[in-house]
Amino acid sequence: MWNDNESLSDYIDYSHLLKAVTTIIDTDDLLPCSIGIYGDWGSGKSSLMRMAEKKYEDDKDILVIKFNGWLFEGYEDAKSVLMGRIVDEIISKRKFSEKAIKYAAKLLKRVDWIKVAGSSLKYGMSFLTLGPVGLAGVSLADAMSKIKDIDYENYIKEKQQKETEDSDETLRSNIQEFHKNFEALIEETNIKKIIVFIDDLDRCSPDTIIGTLEAIKLFLFTKRTAFVIGADERLIKYAVKRRFPEVPGENLEVGRDYLEKLIQYPIRIPPLNVIELTTYVNLLFSQLYSTDAEEFETIRDRVMQTKITKGFDFTLDQSNISDFFKPSNTDFDDAIALCSQIIPVLNTGLNGNPRQTKRFLNTILIRISMASAKGITLKRRVLAKLMLLEYFKPETFTHFHDIQAENDGQIPLIEQLESITSVTTSEEEKEDENGAVELPPEEKILLEDDWITDWIQSEPKLARENLQTYFYFSRDKLTISAVNLQRMTPKAQEAFKKLLSESEAVQKNVIKTLGTLSTSEAASIFEALTQKVRQEENLSNSRAFKALFDLSREKTELKSQIVTFLSKYPDHKLPLVATTLTEGLLKNSHSEALEQLLISWSKSSNSGLAKLAKNKIK
Structure with missing residues (x-):
C-alpha cells in the first residue's frame, strides 16, 4: 500500500507549479507576498508545498517555518499562535545580539498582550479599542449589552497613570509596534528571507481561518516575508461568508473579494486528466513492486523528464513501461493491466483526484491482504470491477449482494445483463435479445444507465464467477454505520x-x-x-x-x-x-x-x- 501523506516524490509533474511558487519567492521586489496554493481535498497541495520547502530548507540565510493551524484548533487564539510560533522559530534558529533579544522580548510580550486581549474583555473595552479586528467575534447586540458594564472611570485612570512603558498601549498600538519590532528583529538577525508555509487551513473552523489570514496581514506582512497558504479556495470563501453574515446579496462575492485582498498570487492545482492519472497510477504500482528505492527514484525522475521532453501526450502505460521498469513478477504485470481497466472510470468518477485514487487502490490491496490472511486468493480485476460498482452505484452493489447471498455467490442477473448488452450486428437483433429476456422494470432500468451498461460490458465478465468472498470482504460498505464522510x-x-x-x-x-x-x-x-x-x-x-x-x-x-x-x-x-x-x-x-x-x-x-x-x- 501507499502512504497517504504529502510526498517529496513527484508522480504527477508539478514542475511548472513549483516553478511558479519559487519564482515569486525568489523575486525580492515581490516581497512581502502571500501565495495561495488552491486545490480540492487530495489534489496534492501539501506535496507541492513540501517540494517548495525542500528548495529552501538548507539555505542558512532563509528561515523556513511550517505552521499547521489545525493542530492548535480550539486551544488558543489563531493570531497569537501563529505570531508566537514565528518569533519562537527565529529565537531557536538564530544567534541573538543584545539588541535582537530586546526586540524579541517586546514581540513576545505583545503576543501575550494580544492573547489576553482576545480572550478576556477587560472592562468591556477591548472590542472598542481593537476596531474591526475585535468586532469580528462580537455582534452588535453583544456590544451594546457590554457597554452597560464598562468601568469608564477606571479605564481613564489607567490610561493616565502610565506606570510602565506599555501600560497605556491599546491593541491598535500593539499592532503597529509589533510590525516595527518584527521588521527590526529580521534586520538584526540577518535573515535574508522568512518563508512561512501554512497548511491544512481549510480543515480549521471559520474563526481560525480568518484569524490566521488576518494575523498575516495585520502583524506579519513585513519586508522579506513570504507566506504560502495551501487550502481549498471554496472553504476559505465559506469562512469569509460566515465572518460577514450581515452582508446581503449573492452578487457582492464577499468571499472572493476578501480573499483577493489577503492572497496576492493564487496558484490553482487542476484535476488530473486521463493521461496524467494513468502515469500517476502506473508510477504508484512501479514503486510498490520496486526492490530498490534509490533506483526507483532515479527512474521516476527519468519518467518526469521524458514527460517534459515529449510533451502533454506522453503517457506511462502498458505500451512503454518496460522501457523504464523491468517487470519483477506477474503481480506487477497484473497491476499495470488493472490500471488500464479502471483509470477511465476513476478519472471521471473521482474527478482526477490523486488522493481519492490512491485510497481506492489502497482499499483493493487491503481487501486482498485480508483475504490472504484467511487463505483466500481474490482476483484483482474482479475485485476492482466490483469496487467500481460499490463506489459509484452503491444501491446496485447492495442489490447484487442480496442476490448472490441467495444463490451461493452467483448473480444470475449479471449473466442476463451481459447477454443483453453483448455486441450484436444490428439494432433489430438487439431488440430481439432484449425481448427474449424478461427483466422486472426495476432491473430493466439498469440497462438505461450508460454507466452500468459500460460496467457490464467491461472485462472481466462476472457471470460465472463465485462472488461470495468478494462481497464478504466488502461488508463494511453494507452496514448502516459505514457512511464514510472521509x-x-x-x-x-x-x-x-x-x-x-x-x-x-x-x-x-x-x-x-x-x-x-x-x-x-x-x-x-x-x-x-x-x-x-x-x-x-x-x-x-x-x-x-x-x-x-x-x-x-x-x-x-x-x-x-x-x-x-x-x-x-x-x-x-x-x-x-x-x-x-x-x-x-x-x-x-x-x-x-x-x-x-x-x-x-x-x-x-x-x-x-x-x-x-x-x-x-x-
Missing part, C-alpha cells in the same frame, strides 16, 4: 449538509449546484442520504428523503439507484408524498419502472400509500 470531498460534504438544512432558501440554492458534482461526489452524497433515511423512524417530514429526489433529478444517472432503493425499502414506512415525488422524477423518462413501483405500493398494508398509488395508476 470519502466525500469538501464540496460534497458541503452540499450534503445544505441539502439537510432547515432553511428552504439554502436547500434551493444548493440544488442549483448539484449538476456540477462529479459522479463520485453524487454517489457518495446519495449513499449518505439513503443511510440517513434508513435510520429515521418517520419519513413524513424527512429532508433526507426529499433530498434523494432532488439529487436524482439533477444527476439523472442516479435514477436507476433510487428505483432500486425504493423497490427494496419497506413500503409500510414510506410517506404518502413518495408517490408524488416518484411520479415527478420518473414519469417522463422511466414510465415502466414508475408503473411497477406504483403497482407494488398499491398492494401495501400502508392504506394511505396504497390508495394514492391506485389513483396514480388510473
Whole structure:
C-alpha cells in the first residue's frame, strides 16, 4: 500500500507549479507576498508545498517555518499562535545580539498582550479599542449589552497613570509596534528571507481561518516575508461568508473579494486528466513492486523528464513501461493491466483526484491482504470491477449482494445483463435479445444507465464467477454505520449538509449546484442520504428523503439507484408524498419502472400509500 501523506516524490509533474511558487519567492521586489496554493481535498497541495520547502530548507540565510493551524484548533487564539510560533522559530534558529533579544522580548510580550486581549474583555473595552479586528467575534447586540458594564472611570485612570512603558498601549498600538519590532528583529538577525508555509487551513473552523489570514496581514506582512497558504479556495470563501453574515446579496462575492485582498498570487492545482492519472497510477504500482528505492527514484525522475521532453501526450502505460521498469513478477504485470481497466472510470468518477485514487487502490490491496490472511486468493480485476460498482452505484452493489447471498455467490442477473448488452450486428437483433429476456422494470432500468451498461460490458465478465468472498470482504460498505464522510470531498460534504438544512432558501440554492458534482461526489452524497433515511423512524417530514429526489433529478444517472432503493425499502414506512415525488422524477423518462413501483405500493398494508398509488395508476 501507499502512504497517504504529502510526498517529496513527484508522480504527477508539478514542475511548472513549483516553478511558479519559487519564482515569486525568489523575486525580492515581490516581497512581502502571500501565495495561495488552491486545490480540492487530495489534489496534492501539501506535496507541492513540501517540494517548495525542500528548495529552501538548507539555505542558512532563509528561515523556513511550517505552521499547521489545525493542530492548535480550539486551544488558543489563531493570531497569537501563529505570531508566537514565528518569533519562537527565529529565537531557536538564530544567534541573538543584545539588541535582537530586546526586540524579541517586546514581540513576545505583545503576543501575550494580544492573547489576553482576545480572550478576556477587560472592562468591556477591548472590542472598542481593537476596531474591526475585535468586532469580528462580537455582534452588535453583544456590544451594546457590554457597554452597560464598562468601568469608564477606571479605564481613564489607567490610561493616565502610565506606570510602565506599555501600560497605556491599546491593541491598535500593539499592532503597529509589533510590525516595527518584527521588521527590526529580521534586520538584526540577518535573515535574508522568512518563508512561512501554512497548511491544512481549510480543515480549521471559520474563526481560525480568518484569524490566521488576518494575523498575516495585520502583524506579519513585513519586508522579506513570504507566506504560502495551501487550502481549498471554496472553504476559505465559506469562512469569509460566515465572518460577514450581515452582508446581503449573492452578487457582492464577499468571499472572493476578501480573499483577493489577503492572497496576492493564487496558484490553482487542476484535476488530473486521463493521461496524467494513468502515469500517476502506473508510477504508484512501479514503486510498490520496486526492490530498490534509490533506483526507483532515479527512474521516476527519468519518467518526469521524458514527460517534459515529449510533451502533454506522453503517457506511462502498458505500451512503454518496460522501457523504464523491468517487470519483477506477474503481480506487477497484473497491476499495470488493472490500471488500464479502471483509470477511465476513476478519472471521471473521482474527478482526477490523486488522493481519492490512491485510497481506492489502497482499499483493493487491503481487501486482498485480508483475504490472504484467511487463505483466500481474490482476483484483482474482479475485485476492482466490483469496487467500481460499490463506489459509484452503491444501491446496485447492495442489490447484487442480496442476490448472490441467495444463490451461493452467483448473480444470475449479471449473466442476463451481459447477454443483453453483448455486441450484436444490428439494432433489430438487439431488440430481439432484449425481448427474449424478461427483466422486472426495476432491473430493466439498469440497462438505461450508460454507466452500468459500460460496467457490464467491461472485462472481466462476472457471470460465472463465485462472488461470495468478494462481497464478504466488502461488508463494511453494507452496514448502516459505514457512511464514510472521509470519502466525500469538501464540496460534497458541503452540499450534503445544505441539502439537510432547515432553511428552504439554502436547500434551493444548493440544488442549483448539484449538476456540477462529479459522479463520485453524487454517489457518495446519495449513499449518505439513503443511510440517513434508513435510520429515521418517520419519513413524513424527512429532508433526507426529499433530498434523494432532488439529487436524482439533477444527476439523472442516479435514477436507476433510487428505483432500486425504493423497490427494496419497506413500503409500510414510506410517506404518502413518495408517490408524488416518484411520479415527478420518473414519469417522463422511466414510465415502466414508475408503473411497477406504483403497482407494488398499491398492494401495501400502508392504506394511505396504497390508495394514492391506485389513483396514480388510473
